[in-house]
Structures are given as structure tokens and as C-alpha cells.
Amino acid sequence: MKSLPVLILERRNEMLLVCHDCWNNLYFEVEIEGIRELKTENGELIIQDTKHDGFNFSENYIRENLMDIVRFVIKNNAGVISWDPESESYFNNYVKCARCGSKKVSKPYSIWSSNGYRSIEKELLDSREEFKQLRRERRYADQMPFLLPE
Amino acid sequence: MQIKCHSCCQSNEFILGLWARTTFRFNEDDTLTIIHLTQLESLEDKLSDNISRREIQCKECGSNEVEIIFNEYDNQDEDEVSALEGL
Numbered sequence: 538m539k540s541l542p543v544l545i546l547e548r549r550n551e552m553l554l555v556c557h558d559c560w561n562n563l564y565f566e567v568e569i570e571g572i573r574e575l576k577t578e579n580g581e582l583i584i585q586d587t588k589h590d591g592f593n594f595s596e597n598y599i600r601e602n603l604m605d606i607v608r609f610v611i612k613n614n615a616g617v618i619s620w621d622p623e624s625e626s627y628f629n630n631y632v633k634c635a636r637c638g639s640k641k642v643s644k645p646y647s648i649w650s651s652n653g654y655r656s657i658e659k660e661l662l663d664s665r666e667e668f669k670q671l672r673r674e675r676r677y678a679d680q681m682p683f684l685l686p687e
Numbered sequence: 688m689q690i691k692c693h694s695c696c697q698s699n700e701f702i703l704g705l706w707a708r709t710t711f712r713f714n715e716d717d718t719l720t721i722i723h724l725t726q727l728e729s730l731e732d733k734l735s736d737n738i739s740r741r742e743i744q745c746k747e748c749g750s751n752e753v754e755i756i757f758n759e760y761d762n763q764d765e766d767e768v769s770a771l772e773g774l
Contacts, residue, residue, distance in 0.1 A: 553713060566710050568727065574746065575690060575701045582688050584730060587702060587746070600721070603709055607719065635710045 553611055556634035557641035564635035565642065567610075569602040571595060606631055614644040688757055690743070694750030701753060702744045703733060 552562035572595050574587035586595035610617050610631050618627045628640035677683075690701055710723040733739040734755060743753045 563712050564710065564722070565713075566708055568706055568708050570704045571707050571724075572702050572704050573730070575703055575743070576699050577688055577690050578699075580688055582690075587700075599707070599709070599724070603711060603721065604719065607711075 552645050553607075554632060554642055555645035556637060556639050557643065558639035559634060559637040561634050561636040562645065566633045566635045567603065567606050567631055569599060569606060571599045571602070611644060618643060688755070691754045691756070692745035692748065692750055693752040693754060695745060695748040700746040702746050703730070704742055705730065705733070 554565060555562045556565075572587060574585050574595070576583050576585075586593050588594060610629065617630050617632075619630055620626075621628050626641060627643075629642040632642045633640050634642055690699070692701070706727040708725040708727055709721055710725075712720045712722055714720055733742070740753070740755060741751050743755075744751055745753060
């Protein structure tokens with residue numbers, strides 16, 4: 538089995554990370570751990586990728602680690618950002634901008650929007666009838682279909 | 688040079704983790720491409736450093752009880768050394 542040339546991250550229509558200093562949203566850097574195989578032959582040290590049945594474990598390890606860390610950073614956006622009292626700014630603990638070297642990298646958006654804000658209470662009230670209907674369907678779910686009482 | 692596993696005494700293959708800086712790009716088609724890799728740790732330093740040496744794992748049994756002998760002729764008697772040199 539050969540390792541894939543690219544990593545499939547997730548379906549998206551917009552940028553995932555952005556640098557707050559140069560607005561780069563394409564190139565980033567992370568530090569990851571890779572593995573190498575050591576072996577000795579006739580007193581000489583040989584360093585190579587670790588392979589098993591043609592599968593390059595070293596390459597796969599790098600790709601998986603990279604994908605894991607990028608997913609983690611995107612998912613835990615606020616959790617991976619720390620405050621630096623010296624520069625009085627926030628910085629990302631894992632990802633760095635590859636263009637300007639800045640650590641001020643974060644997700645570029647939040648699902649919260651002041652324009653389209655709707656409280657959960659209002660959303661629940663609006664959906665009350667729909668939920669009641671759903672519960673009634675569950676009550677009759679193990680029976681043959683018939684018209685629900687008014 | 689020799690590397691020995693004290694746990695299984697059989698393996699000649701070992702695994703060592705090395706940190707690297709990866710530069711990557713987000714692609715239009717929802718993928719990531721690695722465009723550069725920079726090693727952050729030197730393998731030579733790790734092998735010679737006693738603390739880092741504990742990170743070496745036997746590929747067979749996974750044990751960290753590994754001994755590195757940089758020159759296997761160091762502990763030999765002078766007679767053996769001269770015999771080997773003669774060969």
C-alpha cells in the first residue's frame with residue numbers, strides 16, 4: 538500500500554486559517570515528530586525510512602501527524618491560542634505563518650454573527666410544533682402507517 | 688558501531704523519533720500539500736546524548752533498553768586488536 542500524495546482534510550468552501558499580520562491563508566508551518574529507522578551493518582550506521590511490506594511508515598507518520606495537528610488547531614481554535622504579555626497579543630501555540638513568521642494565526646471566522654443572531658430559546662419556541670410532531674412519530678413508530686390524530 | 692537491544696537481544700533495527708518543521712499549503716480541493724521539511728534535531732546529537740538515547744526503540748520488541756557501542760574494538764585486549772590489525 539502506497540501513502541497518498543496529498544492529505545484530505547475536510548470539505549470546505551472558505552479558508553481554514555488566517556495570519557493576522559499578513560492575511561496569508563495558504564502557507565503555514567507546524568512542528569511535528571517523524572520517525573527514522575536505524576540499523577548497523579558491518580559496523581556502519583544506516584539511517585533510512587522505516588518500511589513494512591512496501592508501506593512507508595515514516596512518510597505516513599509525518600502525514601498523519603500533520604493532519605492531526607491541523608485538525609486539532611481548527612477544532613480547538615480558542616484552546617490553542619495563548620496571551621503573550623510582552624507583545625500584548627494572542628499567539629497560536631502550534632501553527633505559524635510560513636510567509637511572515639507570525640504566530641498570530643487563527644480561524645478566520647466564528648459561527649456567531651451579530652446580524653443573524655437568534656437565541657436558542659427563540660429557536661426552541663419556533664420549533665416546538667416540529668418537535669412535538671417528531672415525538673408523536675416515535676410513539677407510533679412500531680405500528681403500521683396510519684393518519685395521526687389531529 | 689553497534690546497537691544492541693537488551694530486551695530481545697535479536698533485533699538489529701531500531702526506531703528513533705526526530706522533530707521536524709513542516710511547511711504546508713491548503714489546496715483548493717480540500718487537501719494539504721507538504722512543501723518543505725526542515726529537521727529540527729540532529730541524529731548525531733541524539734545518539735551521543737545519554738538522555739535522548741532513551742528515545743531509541745527496538746523495532747522488534749519496542750523496548751527502550753538499548754545500548755550503543757560506538758567502537759566495538761575499545762574493550763578488546765591488545766592481542767586481539769593486533770591480531771585483527773594483522774588480518
